[in-house]
Amino acid sequence: xxxxxxxxxxxMGIASATGFLSPSAIASSWGSGKDPYEIDDYGNVTLLHxxxxxxxxxxxxxxxxGTNIGTRKQKEWGVTPHLVGNHKLEYYGIKAGTPEGYAxxxxxxxxxxxxxxxxxxxxxxxxxxxxxxEQVGKKAILLDGGDAWQGSATSLWTKAEDMVxxxxxxKEDYFVGHWEFTYGADRVEYLLKHxxxxxxxxxxxxxxPWDEPVFDPYDIREISGRKVAIIGQSFPFTPIANPAYxxxxxxxxxxxxxxxxxxxxxxxxxxADIVVVLSHNGADVDKKMASQVxxxxxxxxxxxxxxxxxxxxxxxxxxxxxxxxxxxxxxRFDLDVGKGKLKGWRFHYLPIISNMIPEDKEMVDYITxxxxxxxxxxxxxxxxxxxxxYRRDNFNGTFDQILCDALREEMDCExxxxxxxxxxxxxxPGETITMEDVMGQxxxxxxxxxxxxxxxxxxxxxxxxxADNLFNPNPYYIQGGDMIRVGNxxxxxxxxxxxxxxITDLRIGGKMVQANKRYKVAGWGAMQRVEGTPVWDIFxxxxxxxxxxxxxxxxxxxxxxxxxxNPGIAFPKEYDL
Amino acid sequence: xxxxxxxxxxxxxxxxxxxxAGSGVLMPAIANAANVAGWPAAAFDAKALDAAMKDxxxxxxxxxxxxxxxxxxxxxxxxxxxxVTVDVDxxxxxxxxxxxxxxxxxxxxxxxxxxxxxxxxNGQAYFQARIKMAKTDMVRAVAKTNKGVLMASKPxxxxxxxxxxxx
Numbered sequence: 001x002x003x004x005x006x007x008x009x010x011x012m013g014i015a016s017a018t019g020f021l022s023p024s025a026i027a028s029s030w031g032s033g034k035d036p037y038e039i040d041d042y043g044n045v046t047l048l049h050x051x052x053x054x055x056x057x058x059x060x061x062x063x064x065x066g067t068n069i070g071t072r073k074q075k076e077w078g079v080t081p082h083l084v085g086n087h088k089l090e091y092y093g094i095k096a097g098t099p100e101g102y103a104x105x106x107x108x109x110x111x112x113x114x115x116x117x118x119x120x121x122x123x124x125x126x127x128x129x130x131x132x133x134e135q136v137g138k139k140a141i142l143l144d145g146g147d148a149w150q151g152s153a154t155s156l157w158t159k160a161e162d163m164v165x166x167x168x169x170x171k172e173d174y175f176v177g178h179w180e181f182t183y184g185a186d187r188v189e190y191l192l193k194h195x196x197x198x199x200x201x202x203x204x205x206x207x208x209p210w211d212e213p214v215f216d217p218y219d220i221r222e223i224s225g226r227k228v229a230i231i232g233q234s235f236p237f238t239p240i241a242n243p244a245y246x247x248x249x250x251x252x253x254x255x256x257x258x259x260x261x262x263x264x265x266x267x268x269x270x271x272a273d274i275v276v277v278l279s280h281n282g283a284d285v286d287k288k289m290a291s292q293v294x295x296x297x298x299x300x301x302x303x304x305x306x307x308x309x310x311x312x313x314x315x316x317x318x319x320x321x322x323x324x325x326x327x328x329x330x331x332r333f334d335l336d337v338g339k340g341k342l343k344g345w346r347f348h349y350l351p352i353i354s355n356m357i358p359e360d361k362e363m364v365d366y367i368t369x370x371x372x373x374x375x376x377x378x379x380x381x382x383x384x385x386x387x388x389x390y391r392r393d394n395f396n397g398t399f400d401q402i403l404c405d406a407l408r409e410e411m412d413c414e415x416x417x418x419x420x421x422x423x424x425x426x427x428x429p430g431e432t433i434t435m436e437d438v439m440g441q442x443x444x445x446x447x448x449x450x451x452x453x454x455x456x457x458x459x460x461x462x463x464x465x466x467a468d469n470l471f472n473p474n475p476y477y478i479q480g481g482d483m484i485r486v487g488n489x490x491x492x493x494x495x496x497x498x499x500x501x502x503i504t505d506l507r508i509g510g511k512m513v514q515a516n517k518r519y520k521v522a523g524w525g526a527m528q529r530v531e532g533t534p535v536w537d538i539f540x541x542x543x544x545x546x547x548x549x550x551x552x553x554x555x556x557x558x559x560x561x562x563x564x565x566n567p568g569i570a571f572p573k574e575y576d577l
Numbered sequence: 578x579x580x581x582x583x584x585x586x587x588x589x590x591x592x593x594x595x596x597x598a599g600s601g602v603l604m605p606a607i608a609n610a611a612n613v614a615g616w617p618a619a620a621f622d623a624k625a626l627d628a629a630m631k632d633x634x635x636x637x638x639x640x641x642x643x644x645x646x647x648x649x650x651x652x653x654x655x656x657x658x659x660x661v662t663v664d665v666d667x668x669x670x671x672x673x674x675x676x677x678x679x680x681x682x683x684x685x686x687x688x689x690x691x692x693x694x695x696x697x698x699n700g701q702a703y704f705q706a707r708i709k710m711a712k713t714d715m716v717r718a719v720a721k722t723n724k725g726v727l728m729a730s731k732p733x734x735x736x737x738x739x740x741x742x743x744x
Contacts, residue, residue, distance in 0.1 A: 208658075209660070209705075237652070239655070240653075240740045241740060241741065242740075244654060244655060251660070252654065253650060253654070461739075462739060466739075469738070474651075476651055476652075477651070477652060477736065525741060526741075527739070
């Protein structure tokens with residue numbers, strides 16, 4: 001059931017729910033006629049932020065994770081963003097079943113999805129961006145936190161040019177990167193130099209071996225007579241989390257010392273009145289960086305696809321947000337910038353619920369045009385799903401489960417690995433999985449499927465190394481992916497342990513794994529150059545042969561009892577807790 | 578900025594005259610069962626580092642000094658070329674200067690990764706180098722003055738991981 005905007009307003013009026021994740025709207029307790037996207041003008045600078053859209057030009061289904069664990073050792077137990085389900089709703093004081101509840105939590109996802117509709121879509125984002133630009137005029141700048149160029153078939157096939165076109169139509173001002181780099185340094189430089197109108201900033205990318213900056217580290221923009229410094233921070237782990245051969249001459253890293261130098265330079269040399277960091281660090285890394293670097297007013301964060309709103313996190317004097325993924329939210333900061341300091345702010349975390357925002361005509365026409373050459377290929381129906389398919393979760397999502405099943409069966413392997421990516425949208429029960437949907441889970445520039453004979457010890461090492469990227473107590477080791485997805489592998493996991501000790505009782509097909517025995521494991525997304533069939537071809541072939549699929553059981557680990565009561569786990573029974 | 582460049586230049590020229598010891602074959606961490614706890618693993622080979630220190634500086638224990646600054650990434654982007662910087666805060670005069678700086682990686686097949694030799698004319702005991710590391714390990718630098726005084730940096734852990742699976 002797709003509600004019209006009018007139906008929705010009426011319903012909301014009757015329920016007298018609080019309005020759109022913004023303190024001012026909540027305070028004014030809007031009635032049936034009030035538009036939840038209406039924001040009172042405030043201050044002299046407006047920052048609009050989107051991030052990690054993963055090239056989803058059209059609206060998609062997006063379910064928040066049911067598992068997003070923070071441990072006591074990490075000091076992230078029950079701390080935002082490591083809250084899920086009802087824990088998240090309680091923390092922000094939001095009612096389940098409302099549009100905000102739908103946007104912020106995984107509870108009753110498919111029921112609420114039918115009620116409220118898809119999220120995101122560049123035509124819907126464009127409408128809201130244009131509206132706010134019209135409202136506040138030259139006070140507004142639009143910042144894109146990266147991962148805009150990857151995640152869809154058309155972005156892969158146009159080598160990101162479809163997304164650059166959409167970014168230009170949105171009139172984005174600033175941009176940083178992560179998956180962008182997987183198109184290779186030459187392609188990135190070409191698009192940034194010749195196509196993209198937004199300015200690309202990064203203080204943390206240097207040439208090898210001379211340590212020269214590759215990009216401008218920051219920009220100073222005068223708005224309402226105040227100087228606003230924007231410092232860029234691209235994904236620090238790019239050559240570790242993605243193949244380094246795409247950027248062989250560039251080094252990355254967090255570089256908090258250099259960040260401090262940039263902040264000081266903006267303040268002392270350029271007399272910036274406020275300093276904003278556009279970051280692709282991920283939420284945990286942003287929090288630690290804010291504790292080390294003095295003088296940043298606001299970090300607009302992305303990468304880890306967290307809900308870190310509707311209230312910003314404050315570390316020392318730095319406000320930190322994270323603006324989700326797939327176009328689900330537009331974040332708006334209205335700032336009162338005084339001479340040399342931030343005097344006041346209002347923050348609005350606006351879910352892009354596509355049924356409630358009309359499409360922007362110009363953007364719709366562009367999207368239709370750019371998709372046209374591929375429309376037939378994208379629409380090919382492959383199979384019908386009987387269950388909800390999603391990826392985002394600390395452990396196997398249901399979409400990954402069937403992908404692992406496909407890899408095992410098609411490659412004739414006893415086990416499968418699939419990367420713990422956090423992009424990849426959902427399909428509702430009863431929907432048809434098309435070629436476009438398969439690409440939505442797999443569209444990367446290193447898609448080859450490989451079969452590897454691992455010894456038991458190697459297999460365990462792979463899993464331990466990935467788990468350490470998730471649960472290391474030092475945030476500077478949190479690379480921002482989820483646990484490696486497994487097919488037909490069972491294990492017990494203690495996230496609170498240290499590397500090499502988190503995984504016990506490791507089994508394949510129920511049998512204990514032997515350290516020296518070899519196991520045939522199918523996988524994709526290798527870090528080295530490899531030969532192989534693209535994963536989408538193998539997944540599509542398997543889906544065609546099945547006609548209907550469902551993911552009724554997942555290869556989830558058993559979690560150790562010390563995880564009992566963790567507010568990062570919405571459904572403890574899934575983990576025998 | 579100008580000063581920085583000069584320092585870098587001096588560092589590079591120092592590296593130019595350095596005797597760089599080979600650090601052996603890079604073993605991919607993924608194939609290394611030795612770092613998996615509870616699995617058959619080779620015994621911790623403390624002897625290799627001790628022997629390397631004994632050979633190069635004739636002792637196995639050197640006091641940590643705040644004068645020896647070792648900078649290394651917390652996580653390696655490429656285990657085959659981990660960038661490390663050493664900067665020794667010590668006079669470089671004709672009668673008192675840093676003569677050598679040794680870099681060790683505890684569990685590399687050859688723990689002595691590099692040795693750099695200076696004269697007072699270098700102006701500063703500073704260099705950047707790239708070293709090979711097989712797996713997550715400690716890196717340490719030891720500086721020796723012309724009078725034979727030894728001082729060590731704080732050891733730095735560098736994580737070498739298999740990578741992949743990024744957001």
